[in-house]
Amino acid sequence: MSKLVLRRIDRNNEEMLVNFGPQHPSTHGVLNFLVETDGEVMRRAIPDIGYLHRSLEKIGEIVGYPGYMPYTDRIDYLAAMFANEGYAIAVEKLIKVEVPKRAQYLRAISCELNRIASHLVSIGTMATDIGAVTPLVYALREREAINDLIEALCGARLTYNYHRIGGVAFDMPEGWRDKVLHFLERFESLIQEWDRLITWNEIYLKRLGGVAVITREQAIDYGLVGPNLRGSGVDWDVRRDVPYGAYPDFKFDVPVGRGWAGTVGDAFDRYYVRVLEMAQSCRIARQALEKLPDGETMAKVPRRIKPEAGEVMSRVESARGELAYYVVSDGTERAYRVRARTGSFLAMGIIEDISSGLMIADLIALIASLDVVAPETDR
Amino acid sequence: MTTNEIHERLRAQFGDAVGPLSEPKVDPFATVQAARIVEVCRWLKDTPGVEIDFCEDLTAVDWPKRNAIEIVYHLFSYKHRHGIVLKVEADRAKPVVPTLEGVWKAANWMEREVYDLFGVTFSGHPDLRRVMLPDDWVGHPLRKDYQEAGGFHGIPNLRENPLVELRRLDEVRLAEEAKRNPPPPPPAPAAPKAPAAAPPAASGGGAPPAPQNPPPAPKA
Numbered sequence: 001m002s003k004l005v006l007r008r009i010d011r012n013n014e015e016m017l018v019n020f021g022p023q024h025p026s027t028h029g030v031l032n033f034l035v036e037t038d039g040e041v042m043r044r045a046i047p048d049i050g051y052l053h054r055s056l057e058k059i060g061e062i063v064g065y066p067g068y069m070p071y072t073d074r075i076d077y078l079a080a081m082f083a084n085e086g087y088a089i090a091v092e093k094l095i096k097v098e099v100p101k102r103a104q105y106l107r108a109i110s111c112e113l114n115r116i117a118s119h120l121v122s123i124g125t126m127a128t129d130i131g132a133v134t135p136l137v138y139a140l141r142e143r144e145a146i147n148d149l150i151e152a153l154c155g156a157r158l159t160y161n162y163h164r165i166g167g168v169a170f171d172m173p174e175g176w177r178d179k180v181l182h183f184l185e186r187f188e189s190l191i192q193e194w195d196r197l198i199t200w201n202e203i204y205l206k207r208l209g210g211v212a213v214i215t216r217e218q219a220i221d222y223g224l225v226g227p228n229l230r231g232s233g234v235d236w237d238v239r240r241d242v243p244y245g246a247y248p249d250f251k252f253d254v255p256v257g258r259g260w261a262g263t264v265g266d267a268f269d270r271y272y273v274r275v276l277e278m279a280q281s282c283r284i285a286r287q288a289l290e291k292l293p294d295g296e297t298m299a300k301v302p303r304r305i306k307p308e309a310g311e312v313m314s315r316v317e318s319a320r321g322e323l324a325y326y327v328v329s330d331g332t333e334r335a336y337r338v339r340a341r342t343g344s345f346l347a348m349g350i351i352e353d354i355s356s357g358l359m360i361a362d363l364i365a366l367i368a369s370l371d372v373v374a375p376e377t378d379r
Numbered sequence: 380m381t382t383n384e385i386h387e388r389l390r391a392q393f394g395d396a397v398g399p400l401s402e403p404k405v406d407p408f409a410t411v412q413a414a415r416i417v418e419v420c421r422w423l424k425d426t427p428g429v430e431i432d433f434c435e436d437l438t439a440v441d442w443p444k445r446n447a448i449e450i451v452y453h454l455f456s457y458k459h460r461h462g463i464v465l466k467v468e469a470d471r472a473k474p475v476v477p478t479l480e481g482v483w484k485a486a487n488w489m490e491r492e493v494y495d496l497f498g499v500t501f502s503g504h505p506d507l508r509r510v511m512l513p514d515d516w517v518g519h520p521l522r523k524d525y526q527e528a529g530g531f532h533g534i535p536n537l538r539e540n541p542l543v544e545l546r547r548l549d550e551v552r553l554a555e556e557a558k559r560n561p562p563p564p565p566p567a568p569a570a571p572k573a574p575a576a577a578p579p580a581a582s583g584g585g586a587p588p589a590p591q592n593p594p595p596a597p598k599a
Contacts (some may be wrong), residue, residue, distance in 0.1 A: 050510065050511040050512060050513070053512065057496075057521060058520055101537055134586075218484075220433055221484045222484045223435070223483070236457055311408075312406055313406055313464075324435060326451070337441075339438045341436040341438070341453075345489075346488060348488065349484070378511060379381070
């Protein structure tokens with residue numbers, strides 16, 4: 001990057017080259033943008049990532065199959081359940097283990113709670129980035145409640161390490177079901193409160209509506225996934241369309257961007273899809289709790305996991321979209337290759353092309369609406 | 380369309396440039412000649428009825444034993460909900476593969492990642508720079524024979540086991556304590572002996588362990 005900077009400055013023209021980040025609060029973690037700007041209007045913003053690169057894929061080749069589970073938490077610290085689940089599903093496919101029903105339901109419940117928590121951070125920080133500071137406090141209050149619930153379930157508030165190859169680590173504690181139901185009841189009314197608090201605020205609408213529009217074709221071409229893809233009007237959800245785990249048993253809608261603030265695929269659509277998704281997550285969690293079957297929480301998994309040689313791809317719908325694990329086995333106790341295809345990494349790829357012609361202030365709206373999380377881009 | 384049908388159509392169109400569908404344990408894949416991968420992918424994207432619009436994943440696997448790097452493409456169609464896995468093999472010493480950036484934009488960053496971590500050059504790529512690691516990093520970490528350089532610009536990545544240092548500090552502390560309170564002279568040896576003798580007597584005389592031991596012995 002250093003060479004790039006020097007070359008641009010030598011050109012001696014009216015443009016300015018500004019480093020945006022790596023410690024800027026609205027970059028949500030550590031990432032840097034080289035912003036080429038002519039006054040307030042950007043030529044383009046070039047993302048520079050890698051500050052949090054920990055070579056998690058290499059670690060997957062060094063530790064054994066069960067030993068990699070805690071590392072998957074670190075792929076995305078805001079939505080660690082999904083990273084757990086994706087890896088567990090991939091290895092289960094390799095060793096052909098059927099997960100007990102109860103474990104699948106517990107996975108769904110924990111994941112949906114985690115999705116709400118992750119979306120709360122996303123929309124809360126988005127409001128803060130745009131200039132409304134208060135909503136973040138409300139969002140974090142609710143997230144704390146979810147953190148408490150998940151802590152009661154698995155003992156951790158951030159890096160859960162809850163899912164196991166073949167099931168989940170613990171059954172739910174006594175009284176947990178009622179606590180979750182109580183929370184869901186309260187939270188569903190809070191989503192409406194949230195709409196009154198910020199969503200339909202005039203300034204907020206004007207600030208996000210029609211900004212950083214990503215068309216349907218662009219979204220697919222650049223490989224956007226999850227809420228970013230649905231915000232652009234693509235009706236696709238892995239939970240519904242390539243179902244895994246317990247999801248075929250639940251009824252839920254998939255919110256799709258409708259151009260609520262003007263244009264389909266603008267920053268507001270990506271924001272509001274997340275708000276609507278939280279309500280659907282509540283629905284799924286409630287159904288799962290009501291239908292929760294009895295039985296084991298762990299399948300019989302051999303102590304030493306030694307799959308046959310082969311390769312497998314698993315997909316889960318993470319809070320940041322489709323999270324795909326590609327695991328190659330060579331018949332030993334360690335994976336030959338572990339690859340995590342994350343949503344944020346591809347979302348970074350679109351920023352350079354979308355940012356051209358935007359105002360610098362709108363770059364913040366773009367980053368916030370794409371919900372990129374630095375550890376997930378860098379891994 | 381199932382993967383098999385897509386593969387049959389590919390074979391009909393491109394002949395031997397597309398290899399047979401593998402029969403592995405889980406997900407099948409087809410190997411494609413490196414020179415024709417762009418052509419094949421463009422056909423997959425543009426042909427009505429196939430229309431694979433999403434490059435879901437693009438990564439690589441290093442196989443030093445076969446002296447090859449496999450580039451793996453996971454392709455998927457949102458419209459028809461079908462997909463196929465393609466692979467391209469490149470020479471390990473000088474891996475060069477044509478870029479798919481012109482077919483799917485998503486390939487841009489994923490190819491940069493493969494370039495960074497595996498050292499595969501994608502010919503025709505518009506912006507082939509390292510993405511995760513610094514520009515002047517030496518080596519490609521996800522290759523199987525990668526050796527850590529032992530630091531970067533004078534910043535070491537190795538350090539002594541902290542336990543070694545803690546043990547050293549413990550020894551220093553104990554030595555200082557011993558210096559401050561020298562061990563009591565002659566009567567001391569007699570005194571420690573009595574308590575030292577007592578614990579074994581206590582543990583040995585403890586009734587529970589003794590009866591526990593005999594039962595396993597007959598069983599064995």
